[in-house]
Amino acid sequence: MKQFTTADPGAHQQWVTHPRGERPEILHHWMSSDQTEPIIRFRGAAICSSESSPLLHHRIFLEFAEGGSLWSLMEARRALKRPIPEDFVWIVLMNLVEACIRMEEVGVVHLDINPHNVLLSTNHDRQGGHWLDVYRPVLADFGKTHPFGEALGPHDTGKLGFTSPEQFEAAIGISNKSNDKVHVYGIGFTIWCMIRNLGSGLEQSLDSNPPRAVFISPQGTNINPAPPAFSPDPRITVRNDVDLNSSKYSEGLEYLIQQCLIYDPAQRITLEQLGERVGTRIFERGMDQSARPADEFALMDTFDEMFVNADDAIEA
Structure with missing residues (x-):
């Protein structure tokens, strides 16, 4: 397990100020304190200044993710002309x-969930204390976070x-608040990018x-009913x-992801509902982690590690 230091040229440097005014390393420490959570591990922080600014900044050091980013995996699968296995999509x-x-x-x-900010780590243990011998997807990059339930501003787009x-509506002057529906859309769109292999959004x-701005939202398909009518701003295009x-x-x-992408957040499923449906589907597919050994989740038969550049491993 690699520990980053200020002298480590491979360490990623992140400059953030948390909107609630808390020191950013405290936020990272809070979220990664429970070692079972799929959150990038916080390794330390330093206070420094720069020639361009007299203000002190917090430099944050995070764990190294050996498998690169989810975007790296998508690029590798595109090069192989093979889709990402669905079991792994459910794990993500x-x-x-x-x-x-x-x-x-x-x-x-989190205001910036996307394939570049989901990393593939081997530093995370399973429930029961067994170390994973395969990659575990972990969420990273907390430079764009916002207090739950507060109004979004023009710079909160991610x-x-x-x-x-x-988020986009807030950037063009339409009032919105941050809540679990922002998380649901971010999760759903990240998975949509995975299964469509669209790394650029x-x-x-x-x-x-x-x-x-263009958005994907279900408007009536063979597997998904149309949501209630909505009239987005003319600067926004919503397509099927x-x-x-x-x-x-x-x-x-596909049906579950479509429910995450509904444009109107009032009609979008909640994070709790999403979690319940994911848990049900994983159980139905026989993927519950308590019932299967870790090596059955290995990507070695379907994913060649040589296609992942180690330089891409920390995008947090």
């Missing part, structure tokens, strides 16, 4: 739900291309005149998922 989904539940327990919402409808820009009917994944997975 389960771990993201658990990570977001943990964040809400400490009163914050990475454009992956931001939620309510959707077209979203605040620099254009006027700002423009044209690849849904040719999907290589199960109807149950």
